[in-house]
Amino acid sequence: MHAAEERDYVDYVTARLPSLRRLAYYLCKDAHRADDVVQMAITRLYVHWRRARAARDLDRYVDAMLVRCFLNDQRLGWWTRVRLAGYSHEVPEAAGHPPDVETRSVVHAALAKVPPRQRAVLVLRFLCDLPVTEVAEILGCSTGNVKSQAARGLAALRRLLGDDPASMVEGAMRHGRP
Structure with missing residues (x-):
């Protein structure tokens, strides 16, 4: 180079x-x-x-x-992952959104339990606010697959969080604040 x-x-x-x-x-x-x-x-x-x-x-x-x-x-x-202990990270927040610690921790815990492919779709669609076609391009799949993965991922979040927190999560995800 x-x-x-x-x-x-x-x-x-x-x-x-x-x-x-x-x-x-x-x-x-x-x-x-x-x-x-x-x-x-x-x-x-x-x-x-x-x-x-x-x-x-x-x-x-x-x-x-x-x-x-x-x-x-x-x-x-x-066994392929190595963890270093004793090092603290701060992950930067999205600009313009004040952190809502309670909502963020609830969403993080729930997203951690969603399968990786569905989690990737949810993050790209709702947190990064990308259209279905761009998510499909990024993941190398069809738009229909993105839609079904998003639906399954949201259903999984609803199951994990119950009725009331689901609306809180969807609102938070639309505003990029988890």
Whole structure:
């Protein structure tokens, strides 16, 4: 990679890092694993930087890489993961949304119990506010699959949270605050 390309890569990753960490955290529900997934994604991005820069929408291309890294990580056994203890992370919140600690912790706990593919759809659709077609592109599936995964994921959240919290969760997810 030439120096100018490397500068472009570093500038891009530096600018996108907070949103990539936030997306990964929403998917993983663990700050340490989220950082691992982001590291895997930006490493792959570095290797494929020339191809990535030619993408129609670089941000969506990188989001897709990150989601694939998360899904691949989910398929791996526990023995492939390493946890470092004693290191505290703060995951950046979405700009403009005051944190609602109670709602956020309820949603995080419930999302952690939703299957990974459904969790990815819910995060991309409702937290990242992406249309069905973009989610389908990122996940490499049909729009019908995204819709059915979203419906199943929301149903799972409703089962986990009961009737009253479900409306709270849906409202919170629409406002990007879990």
